[in-house]
Amino acid sequence: MSRLFAGTPFDIPPKCDDCGQLESECICSAAEKAAAETLRAQQAARLPPDQQTARISVQKRKGGRTATVIEGLSATANDLPELLGRLQAACGTGGTTKPKQDLIELQGDHAEQVQTTLAEIGFRTKPSRR
Numbered sequence: 043m044s045r046l047f048a049g050t051p052f053d054i055p056p057k058c059d060d061c062g063q064l065e066s067e068c069i070c071s072a073a074e075k076a077a078a079e080t081l082r083a084q085q086a087a088r089l090p091p092d093q094q095t096a097r098i099s100v101q102k103r104k105g106g107r108t109a110t111v112i113e114g115l116s117a118t119a120n121d122l123p124e125l126l127g128r129l130q131a132a133c134g135t136g137g138t139t140k141p142k143q144d145l146i147e148l149q150g151d152h153a154e155q156v157q158t159t160l161a162e163i164g165f166r167t168k169p170s171r172r
């Protein structure tokens with residue numbers, strides 16, 4: 043099938059979304075294409091923070107340690123590792139993400155700082171009583 047405006051000044055040849063070159067001169071590898079497609083799907087699944095509610099709880103762990111647990115922010119709607127990085131920096135502690143459980147966990151009791159930081163980003167927050 044020929045394009046509607048083929049051969050006219052209105053004919054804009056299709057360009058690659060990823061490298062910006064003309065399709066005929068695209069330099070992307072199949073792997074790059076697939077990675078870019080995955081990234082676009084991820085971005086499309088993201089939700090703005092103000093449409094999400096984080097539930098924050100402080101939980102006791104073995105040996106008397108405490109952990110601050112953030113639930114309700116899904117791994118598809120958010121970049122959990124990026125979020126973890128911001129929370130770790132704000133709280134000055136270490137932590138981990140559990141994407142399969144849509145969960146972020148920080149070492150120690152940082153419920154207040156977590157609440158403040160998440161609210162600054164724009165998330166709705168509520169304490170989760172256990």
Ligand SMILES: [Zn+2]
Pocket residue numbers: 058059060061062063068069070
């Ligand atoms: Zn390309």
